[in-house]
Amino acid sequence: MDRLLRPRPGSVSDFQFGAVATETIEDTLLHLAQQNEQAVQEAAGRMGSFRETRIVEFVFLLSEQWCLEKSVSYQAVEILERFMVKQAEDICMKAPIQLRANEKTESWNWKALKEQLFNKFILRLVSCVQLASKLSFHYKIISNITVLNFLQALGYLYTKEELLESELDVLKSLNFQINLPTPLAYVEMLLEVLGTSLGQKIEKFISVKEDFMLLAVGIIAASAFIQNHECWSQVVGHLQSITGIAVESIAEFSYAILTHSVGANTPGRQQPAPPHLADRARRGAASST
Structure with missing residues (x-):
């Protein structure tokens, strides 16, 4: 059985960002947002139990x-x-x-x-x-x-x-409907959008709130702070422009992720008397527009 389970080398390098046309990315992002909004509306109280x-x-x-x-x-x-x-x-x-x-x-x-x-x-x-x-x-x-x-x-x-x-x-x-959107798909799509030169805001995603899209922007924002906290506000601003999710929601969600992951080393605690996290993100969003 070990022979059957031997790892395949080089699998990660097969994936590339920035190889898809902007129009395709926009259409895919819109489709994901629509799927996500429908899933949130139809979510049952028992979802997540397994x-x-x-x-x-x-x-x-x-x-x-x-x-x-x-x-x-x-x-x-x-x-x-x-x-x-x-x-x-x-x-x-x-x-x-x-x-x-x-x-x-x-x-x-x-x-x-x-x-x-x-x-x-x-x-x-x-x-x-x-x-x-x-x-x-x-x-x-x-x-x-x-x-x-x-x-x-x-x-x-x-x-x-x-x-x-x-x-x-x-x-x-499941009526043969098994090709389901996952949190990873939203994270990868938003990373793809961040790597393109989309200059305009996409207002179609304002209605997307507490869902996979918010989870994706929160993960990206938290990762950006860990990698380079000086550019964190700018990344949050770009994410807000792309998704339409409020800066406050992105900031609060990334704060929660960082608090859970690394404890006191969070955007709100990096200085003795830090400015409010949302205010900082708002200033970054304003400077990036």
């Missing part, structure tokens, strides 16, 4: 072991999250029907459904990673043999037919 740290770490470590690119890891997490939420919703929908039956039958069916969901979780997780790898087929696809060997190493004995059925269950449950 993005717990241990689950996400498992997916990322498995993807790393299988030498998959980072985008596959993010895609697999999104597929798994939506599939498991859908499975949980289906169980809840069956509950009122079961309540009409006698109490003993209802109790047994409810317990059986929960056990089935729990017992197949690892299989579903691996199927989501495999499906995500097929979305980036130009890079690497995980074979059924590799998946079955991995499951066997964990003590799970499945057949090739059961593995294919699991993939089909995921696809059918």
Whole structure:
């Protein structure tokens, strides 16, 4: 199995920024913003329940072991999250029907459904990673043999037919809509825009608020401060111009990321008596326009 999991050299160098036409970038950014706004409006209260740290770490470590690119890891997490939420919703929908039956039958069916969901979780997780790898087929696809060997190493004995059925269950449950936007896609797109000469503001993104777009600008702003805090205000200004997200929101989100990541070494604490973070970012935005 080690031979199958041997890393592929030079994968990161295959990606290049600045190789796409400005018009294409603008269209893609607009499409992402529209998708994001719709996702925020349709988000259910249970979304995020299956993005717990241990689950996400498992997916990322498995993807790393299988030498998959980072985008596959993010895609697999999104597929798994939506599939498991859908499975949980289906169980809840069956509950009122079961309540009409006698109490003993209802109790047994409810317990059986929960056990089935729990017992197949690892299989579903691996199927989501495999499906995500097929979305980036130009890079690497995980074979059924590799998946079955991995499951066997964990003590799970499945057949090739059961593995294919699991993939089909995921696809059918999500109506074959598995090419989902991820936080990484927003980060990469905004970095691409920052590397171009877009001079005008894109007012179409003003309505985008607490979502993947905000997460992306917060990550970029926090990273810019760590790399070179003197240029941080200018980067925040550019991000505000590109996305339409308020400077205050970008500043507060980047502050939260830095506080969580590096503790006291944050934009708001680099001097004994610093100016307000948003004021500093606002001045940077004004100077960059």
